[in-house]
Amino acid sequence: MKKDINIPEVKDVHVAVVQEEHLEYKTLDWNAYIINNSDKDLETVLIVSQGKSETKMTPPMRHTLAKLPARSYAKIEFMQEKVLELNNSFKVTFFEGNQMFDKTYVFRKNTINEKALQTIPLMQLKGVLVK
Numbered sequence: 001m002k003k004d005i006n007i008p009e010v011k012d013v014h015v016a017v018v019q020e021e022h023l024e025y026k027t028l029d030w031n032a033y034i035i036n037n038s039d040k041d042l043e044t045v046l047i048v049s050q051g052k053s054e055t056k057m058t059p060p061m062r063h064t065l066a067k068l069p070a071r072s073y074a075k076i077e078f079m080q081e082k083v084l085e086l087n088n089s090f091k092v093t094f095f096e097g098n099q100m101f102d103k104t105y106v107f108r109k110n111t112i113n114e115k116a117l118q119t120i121p122l123m124q125l126k127g128v129l130v131k
Contacts, residue, residue: 010103012038015090016120017079017112018127030084030112032076034068034092037121042068045094047076051086053109058083068094073122084112090130105130 014035022029032049036042045065051058063076076090088107093100107130117126 007100007102010092010101012036013042013092013094013101013103014121014129014131015076015092015105015107016073016123016127016129017088017107018120018123018125019114019117020125030079030081032079032088032090033073033120033123033127034065034076034090035073035120035122036068036070038096039070040096041070042094042096045092047093048091049077049088051083051088053086056086058086071122079112085109088112 014037016033016035017030018033019028019030034045034047043066045068047063048060049063050060061077065074068074079088087109090105092105093102107128112128116128118129120127120129
């Protein structure tokens with residue numbers, strides 16, 4: 001039965017971690033975003049994020065977006081500095097029309113840093129992107 005379920009490849013949907021200035025606290029914070037760089041709206045977007053290493057693990061965080069319009073992005077969560085030392089995964093499931101899509105994006109430990117910053121599509125901000 002499992003072999004009969006067809007889940008197509010995810011294209012043009014990414015997760016990025018962006019360094020942004022927090023205006024109230026005057027700090028530079030790391031925030032995770034989901035980016036829909038496709039021409040179609042995403043519906044019922046479910047995201048489960050978790051950080052892991054050989055000895056440490058964060059509790060899973062669950063997020064839901066009813067809709068993520070085409071060519072847009074949405075903030076997933078704030079990421080503390082200590083979490084950047086872990087492998088951080090974002091399991092993303094969504095519907096495009098009646099078709100379900102699923103992909104896991106992984107940021108390896110210590111890959112989220114200022115040296116790895118690049119311009120993120122649609123956002124025009126600097127961050128680290130996983131396709």
